[in-house]
């Protein structure tokens with residue numbers, strides 16, 4: 001015959017059972033809430049996807065902040081622009097999908113602006129001149145690997161891919177981009193001393209209205225066009241004068257494109273990847 005349990009011992013057992021019951025209940029609700037309930041889905045939107053309607057101006061795309069890069073990885077003679085001009089805004093469009101092509105371009109593995117040391121120092125001179133007038137600079141492209149230009153060429157041969165036509169070349173036939181000089185088989189950018197840039201207001205950091213956006217291909221992007229206001233022409237001239245004073249030559253068809261006149265590698269085209 002089993003010994004009869006004392007009443008205190010029975011109470012003790014009841015408390016333990018109650019505790020065990022709550023323990024199981026909490027574990028079950030944890031499993032339900034954290035593991036079984038479906039997670040809310042956060043939609044991922046890219047600037048490229050949202051711009052296919054052509055309502056957004058190209059310059060409204062967010063500016064990616066480049067991560068610090070290791071200059072020791074660059075070939076001799078090249079520098080990261082952010083190491084030479086720390087306050088320059090860097091918005092490398094061919095790293096993002098928000099560009100002429102609607103996709104990241106081969107050779108752009110980081111949103112970094114790289115130039116020859118000579119070009120970067122000349123650009124610093126221009127940015128100092130501009131700062132005195134209340135302007136900063138925003139760089140859209142600088143050194144461009146040869147493989148990126150190859151990517152441009154193969155893209156241009158596929159006439160069905162016109163994803164970004166409405167934003168960047170609404171008035172041009174894709175087949176005419178080569179003939180009209182907008183896309184070349186070789187680019188001065190690959191020599192490392194050419195940059196595409198615009199002005200920003202130093203105080204607000206906002207882009208100055210230049211009358212057309214970077215990489216908008218059409219007459220409105222030419223120097224001397226009558227299609228823009230006097231104020232816009234004046235803003236383009238402020239950039240052009242500062243760049244000229246620093247030793248850069250403009251390109252008649254693109255207000256944003258400048259090549260160092262006394263470039264250190266006038267005949268050499270590079271293909272190292274941007275990291």
Ligand SMILES: [Zn+2]
Nearest residue numbers: 195196257258
């Ligand atoms: Zn350019």
